[in-house]
Amino acid sequence: MLFQNLISKNTEIWDSYLHHDFVKRLENQSLDRENFLFYLKQDYLYLINYAKCYARLAINANNAKEFRFAMKFQNYIINGELELHKSILNLGIDANNLNLKDESLVNLAYTRYMLSVGESGDFLDMLVALSSCAIGYAYIGKEIFENLGEETLKTHIYKEWILTYAGEEFQSETKEFEDFLNSYTSKISETKFEKLSQIFHVVTNLEIAFWQHALDKKMF
Template structure:
């Protein structure tokens, strides 16, 4: 599924990705024992994150090299946003809807990082920054699908979304485009791509951990 650059960076990030899989949030989600309060907190923050993530994706479009890349990216952007928005609505519709949602410190940190990387840097670096969100969710979704208890699982829709074929195709497109953009880049740009991918991977860890801790602003 991955090419030269993405294969290399996935191996480099593997220890962090393994820690993400083993996080209490994801283990309890897999087992169906994750408290609903923590899951809804996560979904609420993910909905806020997605709004800013869409802006980060849009920042990359004018920087793409040709119409084929642009067309591919636009299709992938549309499909991914639709899939995730439907998932959020499925769960958020079950809440009272009265709470004024505020982004947590981790959500703000992560989205501001992505917006900076995609607005101020080469398209390849921006692509490297946004890729962990797609790829790691697919990896976690596949892991949970292979190991979860299948009877009346409370978070089945989440599992189905991120291990599904439609989402998997979007991830393949993102990986392929990242490898395309990495080709023929200088060692300096590729180093920045590596750093952006690794930082975003660490942010993914923090995002799930923040949800598990029910994190809010301390003041």
């Protein structure tokens, strides 16, 4: 399967993403609220551009099936994850007033890189660029949920975030994404896979940078 092949080719960096210190601290509740709010603020801005990336994916679509897939996931980002982040941010940050000047350099690098992949590449290039975020969060949410269990989560300070990504709806959407990506497995050449692997490596590395800059609270 294509996605598992991408992970196998990039095992070390994928593991560093899923088990970053930010994720570990979030799980064991040692993550400071200030770091979490910094992350949420940046992720809120990220998701706006991430939704734009799905619009780019739609532009690159070769048929109605690919177009419908892109539009469905764009709507899911806008009406699902963004609303979750907004509800949490209302505890301390006015999400409606966030704009370009509030984006960190890591955030800019990540989202603009994905858009550049879509502009210079094809539908599958863009799909892989989106995959590290789309699938990785489901893996993380599921693992944290399984590690902690329902009883511990009842009083967990980051319960809402964890349950969103471990929840049935997000897990189902992610499986659909992964299955859709895997449907291209037999259609790509060795040369194409190498290109996709490079894209996957970069976006996963940018995911790691995103966690780290939230720990460091670094805008630049």
